[in-house]
Amino acid sequence: MRLLILGESTAAGVGVTSHDQGLASQLARNLHKQSGQTVAWHTVGLNGIRMGQLNRKLANLQLPQADVVLLSMGVNDTTGFTPRYRFRRQLLALRSRLAAWHAGPVYLLSVPPMHLFTTLPSPLRQILGWRARQLDRVYKQLARQSPGDFQYRSYPPGTDASLLASDGYHPSDKGYQAIAEALANDYLSIKVP
Secondary structure, three states: OEEEEEEOHHHHOOOOOOHHHOHHHHHHHHHHHHHOOOOEEEEEEOOOOOHHHHHHHHHOOOOOOOOEEEEEOOHHHHHOOOOHHHHHHHHHHHHHHHHOOOOOOEEEEOOOOHHHOOOOOOOHHHHHHHHHHHHHHHHHHHHHHOOOOEEEEOOOOOOOHHHEOOOOOOEOHHHHHHHHHHHHHOHHHOOOO
16 A cells, blocks of 8 residues: 655654654554555655645655545644635645546545644634634535545544643644544545555
8 A cells, every 4th residue: 555645744743753653654554554455655744834835845746656645734724824715726726736646535634623732822722723623624525525536534632632742733652643543443444446
């Protein structure tokens, strides 16, 4: 199985000391455990990137072939107050860009529950949490409307502080593990050739 993870700091593994502890590696291990298949993974993750910037970045990259493409975006578009219509349009543009070499759906990892980010002061935490839920609804709507192009995947929001790195913003090793386990437990619904 060839796994490609695209996105922002979560795809980059920010919050842990090595990629071995990050989302891509932990998801690959969990998928291997669930399926018995060898899993090759590649990640394109840039801290601070927004959807429009990711599109521009991908235009200049030669991406590897992938059976499963997971997109982890939304936090930076939340903090940057990207309008929902623009976020949706940029997401559709991303799908069009990927369609040339990836026929399957893009799996959309839910926008993180920013109202739980302990580093953010109140009421900013609640405002950004509300905004993150709006962008997450864009994901859900697109997945309902175009299931051949998009599939929505969520993970249980943890209230345990140990799921966050010491910065109170990014996942910790334990947080990435929880996300990876939730995604791998959903493995049977991921159609892989």
